[in-house]
Amino acid sequence: MARMQLQVQHTIFILLLLWHITTTSTSPTSSKFAAPAIAKPNCRTHCGNVSIPYPFGIGPNKDCYYDEWFQLECNKSTGDKPFLRLAQLEVLSISIKGMLQFKYPVTFFSCKGKETRQAPNLTGSPFLYSVTHNIFTAVTCGHLATVRSEKHVFHGCESTCDWSTNNTNRCDIEINCCQTNIPPNLSVFTTEIQGRYQNGGCGYAFLVDQDWFVNNLSSYRAIQGMDSVPVVLDWKISLDNTSLRSFKGFIGTEPDYYDFERNYIIDSTPYCEIYNATTSSTYNKSSLHCSCPAGFEGNPYLLHPCQDIDECKDLNQCTDLLALREFGGSSICLFMGPGLLLLLVGAWHAYKVIKKRKNIKLKERFFKRNGGLLLQQQLSSGEINVEKIKLFKSEELEKSTDKYNIDRILGQGGQGTVYKGMFADGRIIAVKKSKILNEGQLSEFINEVVILSQINHRNVVQLLGCCLETEVPLLVYEFIPNGTLSHYIHEHNEDFPLTWKMRLRIATEIAGALSYLHGAASFPIYHRDIKSTNILLDEKYRAKVADFGTSRSIMIGQTHLTTVVHGTFGYLDPEYFQSSQFTEKSDVYSFGVVLVELLTGLQPVSAVTGSQGNEYKSLATYFIPSMQEDRLFGILDAGVVMEGSQTDIITFANLAMRCLNLNGRNRPTMREVVTELEAIQMLIENTGTVPESYNGVESAVSDINEHWDAVSSSTE
Incomplete structure (x- = not known):
């Protein structure tokens, strides 16, 4: 009897897959996976080959863009190239994930025929130079190249001189060229080289999109023949009373795809986070960033439900399912009689199982992306005191911070936001929610875990553990109540x-x-x-x-x-x-x-x-x-x-x-x-x-x- 029940369940699961395959078109024009809207109705979606998602928009219709900082110009005089109207910056690409790539001027020093230009001043705008995606690069030697920000923070680098070296095209070995990160929350800065540039050639310094730099240049020397390079800006929208009412139902309510143990179905509702005005120069107001849940895509700023990603776009992931299509088309009708009710019950159960597996896969992907493998390597090497490092569950920390409620924010900085949390047993904690990391920042995050695991001192803040299974990594500290x-x-x-x-x-x-x-x-x-x-x-x-x-x-x-x-x-x-x-x-x-x-x-x-x-x-x-x-x-x-x-x-x-x-x-x-x-x-x-x-x-x-x-x- 048990064997028969197992066979029935197995048959139902196969039928579900076949039914799903035969009733879901893989055509690019399928309404389920049609390209989601990026702009408001009756608004242009492109300028040349650049997509223009809301809150950006092309005038003069004011409904097409959020405010004047997001208004773009696109006309034949610019060759169908989009420009930010107020900042007069040529836009190369816009990402709905809060990034914009634009043309940034190279700063030359003692170069014939080259004018010395500085970075655009974006003070008062919703744009900041991205710490995550940009790298400051200086082609010089024997002189210190620096970035001076309005926050009075110096960052700089200096390389050694070896002008006889012709085949050294990399900056990471710091010969005739060096690179360093920029400080956070930059909207304006100046580039300087300390001392008069000599050695018979010109020197130049520039901020650059590091992915573009690595993937598109064979040598840093190629920049000398260019006037500009791509640079990435981070953007958020300002939050006033009107926009607060519009976004109210979406703020601080991350979807339930973290609740693996409770079998929540993934929610397609976009969610938004508020950032205090003290951490950026944006309008001197609080600002807002919205996202679609993982596994969904769309423009969250339109406040429409996001659309499920078509996992079968990658045919390698769906070969077995596609191979079953022909078999399913001819055999599914054999089972559509008296067993329909049983099929539907089994389908619901299978749907929950598939969604749970998808969440587990998502959890595993976050763990790897957030440095889980690197942390495991450190654990196995014996560098970390394993007894002191606890890996917290995402749902445990989400519950302790009331789903990262804005009222729980203790502080914000260049590396992320710190929330006050409380466990079920009454223990109060501080949860540091890191910003989305690139590979370089990832090593800093894991480094903080490694360093703090070695420390046991009454005057050093205690690390309780971390969580790597969320979209961004989390650090859990003892709560220190009286500020800085x-x-x-x-x-x-x-x-x-x-x-x-x-x-x-x-x-x-x-x-x-x-x-x-x-x-x-x-x-x-x-x-x-x-x-x-x-x-x-x-x-x-x-x-x-x-x-x-x-x-x-x-x-x-x-x-x-x-x-x-x-x-x-x-x-x-x-x-x-x-x-x-x-x-x-x-x-x-x-x-x-x-x-x-x-x-x-x-x-x-x-x-x-x-x-x-x-x-x-x-x-x-x-x-x-x-x-x-x-x-x-x-x-x-x-x-x-x-x-x-x-x-x-x-x-x-x-x-x-x-x-x-x-x-x-x-x-x-x-x-x-x-x-x-x-x-x-x-x-x-x-x-x-x-x-x-x-x-x-x-x-x-x-x-x-x-x-x-x-x-x-x-x-x-």
Whole structure:
């Protein structure tokens, strides 16, 4: 009997497949898989060979585009080439996934017949230069090529000179050419080469779509004969009251294709995410990005249901099903009598099974794409402490964050969005939802998992685990409730002001964490991006060092790490900026800037009006002359002056000076920094043991003067 039931079920499943095949046309004109609409009714869908999806549109009908930033011009005078009307940029392609490719001018230096042009200024627009898809490239040698952004962030690179090499066409070996990533949230920047370009040839620098660069150029030298290259912009639409009402039912409601265990059917409804205005320059408003669920396609901004993807477009995936078509056409009618009801019941069951299998396949594909294989490789190599890394289920994290509700957002940055979550047992967590990654960013994501798995320190944020089976990878951290140190330094929280004792304690805790990373961890770890926004404060206002995405661990005996320059302007070690060699003393310099922030309450970078307009000056270049000219107490935070003793403050300031020494060898180690900070704390606790005098300030100033001329003001 059981065998007969199994045979019946098997027969029903085969019948379902045959019925599905014979009733579903594979013709390209099938209504099921007809090309989805990309534009609104009665609006042009193409300009030349470029597709124009809504929210973009060609005027003058205002209903065809979202707002004037998305209006395109297309006429015979431009050769049927689309141009953004306001920005006057020639558009090469538009992706409904939030990307636009346009022609970007190459910046030439000392090249005959070539004008020096800078990147278009997109301030106030919904467009940002894509961190994910672009790479900054400089063809020069012996000079530092830099990108300066409106956010005061320096990124740059420098290559070695070998003009005798004619067959070196790759930039990754950094001979006569170098490449580096750009900082996030860029809408305007300038490209510069430090020093006058020499060596008998012209130099040039450009941002470029890295996929185009790899796939279309045999040599970077070919750019010299071009005026422009393709560059990718990220775009989102602004969110005002009108659009909020239009998109309300689609915001923060990701479809249920993550609910594998509950057998949810995939939902074809598009979904949208809100991004706060603080993370981009878009209109100074919040912005919106919409998507179709995985397995569906269409234009989500039209707010129509997305269409199921035709899996049989790839004939290799459907050979067996297509082979059954002829058999099905002749045999299906034999079973369409009394067993129809049974067939329909079996069909429903089989439909659920097929959908579940499709979801499992989707889950497996996400796992591989998000670095699951790389993580497994790291696990098998023994580098990761397996006991500390938990692989969370996607539905568990989705439930804990209320489906990533916008009200749960703790913060957003270049690497992704952090949500507050709560498990069923009451544990509160922070879920970092990364942005869609390319291969280079993927290694940084897995690197953060590897680094944090090795760390066990009370002043370092704890990684609880990760999830790789979702469309974008997720990291799960312990929840740190009281925000960043930067907030308390610069925004002067009246409910909880930073006292002098708190500043000293927090500095000691940060120094202790860095000392542990440099010397006490299983492998020495360099953080590479120490700044006050990467220091979190827990429920007792204890410091927690966070954001290890760009960190690196090194082998015992290795003295430095040679790498493309990463970091944040204002905190970046000038020595590292020149040599691209990062050592533990580079972290010491960045920590020195944090010490000065704690002392003065000033921002790490400030605007100064000069002959060329606004110039940006780092806090270090402001603090050091103040020490040299005996003006320290004129720049200190009022709370520090009122609460701290003169001896303690001078000792603290002297330590900051030593950390900021331009010669890395003369900076203290983090272990020495911890010792000196603890000594100041002991002096405060034992007020009767204040030293009579402290002569370290003069020696530190003298030491700084010795090396101050080594770095130009432009590098500062």
